[in-house]
Amino acid sequence: MDIWHGIVLGIIEGVTEFLPISSTGHLILFGNLLKIPSGEFVKSFDIIVQLGAISSVIFLYWKTLWNLETIKKLLVAFIPTGIIGLALYKVVKTYLMGNEHVVLWALLLGGVCLIVFELWHKESESAVVDIGAISYRQALVIGLVQSIAIIPGVSRSAATIVGGLLLGLKRSVIVEFSFLLAVPTMLAASGLDVLKNYSKFSTDQFGVLLVGFIVAFITATFSIKFLLRYIQKHNFIPFGVYRIVVAIIFWFLIL
Numbered sequence: 220m221d222i223w224h225g226i227v228l229g230i231i232e233g234v235t236e237f238l239p240i241s242s243t244g245h246l247i248l249f250g251n252l253l254k255i256p257s258g259e260f261v262k263s264f265d266i267i268v269q270l271g272a273i274s275s276v277i278f279l280y281w282k283t284l285w286n287l288e289t290i291k292k293l294l295v296a297f298i299p300t301g302i303i304g305l306a307l308y309k310v311v312k313t314y315l316m317g318n319e320h321v322v323l324w325a326l327l328l329g330g331v332c333l334i335v336f337e338l339w340h341k342e343s344e345s346a347v348v349d350i351g352a353i354s355y356r357q358a359l360v361i362g363l364v365q366s367i368a369i370i371p372g373v374s375r376s377a378a379t380i381v382g383g384l385l386l387g388l389k390r391s392v393i394v395e396f397s398f399l400l401a402v403p404t405m406l407a408a409s410g411l412d413v414l415k416n417y418s419k420f421s422t423d424q425f426g427v428l429l430v431g432f433i434v435a436f437i438t439a440t441f442s443i444k445f446l447l448r449y450i451q452k453h454n455f456i457p458f459g460v461y462r463i464v465v466a467i468i469f470w471f472l473i474l
Contacts, residue, residue, distance in 0.1 A: 220255050220256070220260065220261060220264065220424070220427055221427065222426065222427060222430055224250075224253060224255055224427065225264075225268075225426075225427040225428070225430040225431040225434070226430055226431070226434050227249070227253065228246055228249065228250065228264070228265075228268060228431055229268060229271065229430065229431035229432070229433070229434025229435040229438070230434055230435075230438050231245050231246060231249055232245075232246060232268050232269060232271065232272055232431065232434075232435040232438075232439070233271065233272050233275070233434060233435040233436065233437065233438025233439035233440075233441075233442060234438050234439075234442050235442075236269060236272035236273075236376070236401070236435070236439055236442065237272070237376050237397070237398060237401070237439065237442055237443055237446055238374075238376065238442065238446060238458060239333060239374050239376050239377030239380060239381075239455055239458045240326075240374055240377070240458055240461060240462055240465075241322070241325065241326060241329070241368075241371065241372045241373060241374035241375075241377070241462075242269065242272070242374075243265055243266075243269075243316075243322075243371045243372070244322040244325065244326055244371050244372035244373075244374070246264075246265040246268070247265060247316070247317055247318075247319060247322050247371055247372075248319065248322060248323075248465075248469050248473070250265070250317075251319055251473050252469075252472065252473060257317050259416065259419065260416075260419070260420060260424050261317070262312060262316040262317055263412050263413075263416050263420075264427065264428060264431065265316065266316075266408055266409055266412045267409045267412055267413060267428055267432075268428065268431040268432060268435050269405045269408070269409060269435070270405060270406070270409045270432060270435075271431060271432035271433065271434065271435030271436040271439065272401075272405075272435045272436065272438075272439035272442075273401050273402055273405045273406065273409075273439075274432075274436045274439075275435075275436050275437075275439040275440040275443060276398050276399065276401055276402055276439075276443070277402060278436075278440065279440065279443060280395075280398065280399060283350070283395075283399065284399065284402065286351075288351060289350060289351070289399065291355075292350075292353055292355060292358040293358070293399055293400055293402070293403055294403065295355050295358045295359050295362065296358040296359065296361050296362035296365070296396075296400050297362060297400065297403040297404055297407070298359070298362060299359065299362040299363045299365070299366050300362055300365050300366045300369075300404055301403075301404075301407055303366040303369065304366070304369055304407070304408060304411075305411070307369060308411065311369050311370075311371075312412075315369075315370060315371055316371060318371065319469070319473055321370065321371055321372060322371050322372035323372065323466045323469060323470055324372070324466075325370055325371065325372025325373045326372045326462045326463075326465060326466040327462065327463055327466035327467075329372065329373055329374060329377060329459075329462055330458075330459040330460065330461070330462030330463040330466065331459070331463065332381075332459075333377060333381070333455055333456070333458060333459035333462065334456050334459035334460065336381055336384075337454045337455055337456045337459065338456070340384055340385075342384070342389065342390065343387055345387070346387050346388060346389040346392075347387060347388045347389055347392055348389045348392060349392065350392055350395060350396055350399075353388065353392070353396060357383075357386045357387075357388070360382060360386060361379055361382045361383055361386065361393075361396070361400070362400070363382075364378050364379060364381070364382030365378050365379045365382070365400065365404065375397075375401065375404065376397050376401075377455075377458075379393065379396070379397040379400060380393050380394060380397055380455070383396060383397070390450050391447070391450060391451075394446065394447070394450055395447075398443060
């Protein structure tokens with residue numbers, strides 16, 4: 220894996236991290252398409268490069284992240300994912316990361332579910348219109364739903380957004396809460412992987428990680444702004460269709 224791979228995958232990560240289409244799934248599929256040899260570093264890169272995208276949230280929402288009440292709700296939402304992710308870390312890293320079959324099925328079924336959900340869901344007039352109005356119970360449930368996304372291809376953002384809409388949150392509110400929840404979630408996931416594997420990385424590999432981080436940060440900043448504009452007038456059905464199409468195309472390309 221070289222610098223150019225780091226740039227390409229950094230772009231993919233930044234563009235897809237906050238869209239309901241699974242950034243990890245895309246990294247795995249495009250890594251296969253680019254013929255990047257599978258290995259522990261590649262699996263770690265797919266996890267750690269997400270720090271770049273998460274940094275864009277800190278950059279754009281640093282004032283919101285200083286709010287104590289928001290911090291407490293984010294921590295409550297993070298707890299289920301943190302516990303489940305830590306318990307299943309070895310299983311995910313060994314059997315799920317890099318598994319194209321898992322990714323393609325998750326993309327396909329997730330796309331169908333997203334379309335069905337959007338056709339069925341109607342936003343209530345009493346929907347929660349502010350992050351500060353999210354209850355601790357709602358935050359906890361959103362965190363539980365987010366934990367499903369430890370399966371590559373599910374999409375952390377899709378899981379949290381659908382979960383929030385089911386709980387009666389306004390679309391713009393759950394999208395922003397999903398952005399913010401990515402910070403503790405991915406800091407923990409990336410931090411755990413770095414602690415377990417940094418001693419195995421070469422100097423060149425650290426360079427690839429740094430390039431991927433920077434590129435992901437830049438592209439994710441634009442991706443966040445795009446999604447905030449998009450949800451003002453549109454639903455997520457196009458993303459569901461996209462997931463299905465991508466799953467079918469890659470099924471023929473790599474399997």
